[in-house]
Amino acid sequence: MKKAHGKLIFGTFLKDRGLRFTKERSVILQKTLSCSGHFDPESLYLQIREAGLKASRASVYRTLSILCECGLIERVKKTERGTIYENMFGHEHHDHMLCIQCGNLIEFYSEELERLQEALCKKQGFQGTGHNLEIRGYCRKCRKKKR
């Protein structure tokens, strides 16, 4: 999936269902695609305002929903600060260990895990587009402190 095609994909998706490609949607699409990796609605909105562009929070939320529907972005997870989205052009990994004591987040990548997931998907006839593994527990430091 090439970045330059985002606009085309979105445009086609909209036309197909009689929706309109407005200035606001264009701005939001653009900012969304230029995010490398994760983002949330509020910071996207602020980014738009800082850039002197125009789009209300309501339009940001509404447009993000459509972008999800057409597969250009995905809702990755919910946090206390809101929903985290992911631009599907960024091929990031979301595997991490979260310390439930100190909140420390240890990100990691495992080729073996990737392979395993592919195998699991194939078994279910599932076409994976992204994933997110969270292992909760105690990090090295907090393990020591515990006793």
Added chain:
Amino acid sequence: MKKAHGKLIFGTFLKDRGLRFTKERSVILQKTLSCSGHFDPESLYLQIREAGLKASRASVYRTLSILCECGLIERVKKTERGTIYENMFGHEHHDHMLCIQCGNLIEFYSEELERLQEALCKKQGFQGTGHNLEIRGYCRKCRKKKR
């Protein structure tokens, strides 16, 4: 970790920091421990009321926080309907594939995945207590519909 010890663990935890073991906390602890697996604050609250017991929503929320701190339960994930908690006596698996088209949730279990996670934790000096793998994508049905 044996269920009968929940009260002891909680009681000790409270005493240690000068907090009190109130009727409400006792009720909430009890209902929490008797949940097999997942639950959310609202349904726990309703369960309490249906049982003719007494504890306000505020107390439920406040107590769940403490139970998290002392490790008897864990916040597993946030959804549109609220936070999902897990009673740590239930050793459930949280691995699933989520269809981003139809919302279908396919739960699965993989021994290989469990082993791999243990290995990854060991490498990081991390003591895992629970995990949650979400693979997003298109389920068999929606894959067909797509074209």
Added chain:
DNA sequence: ATAAATGCAAATCGTTTGCAACGGA
């Protein structure tokens, strides 16, 4: 007795929605 906990209602915060004005097609 004293500090902590409770219940309630009001406050927050992210997100959604109703509606009148606006603007692509």
Added chain:
DNA sequence: TCCGTTGCAAACGATTTGCATTTAT
């Protein structure tokens, strides 16, 4: 022109919090 879209502000739903009252210790 004809709907779809926008921005705003009000509505929402989950969670938190201020406060006067109750209660464990």
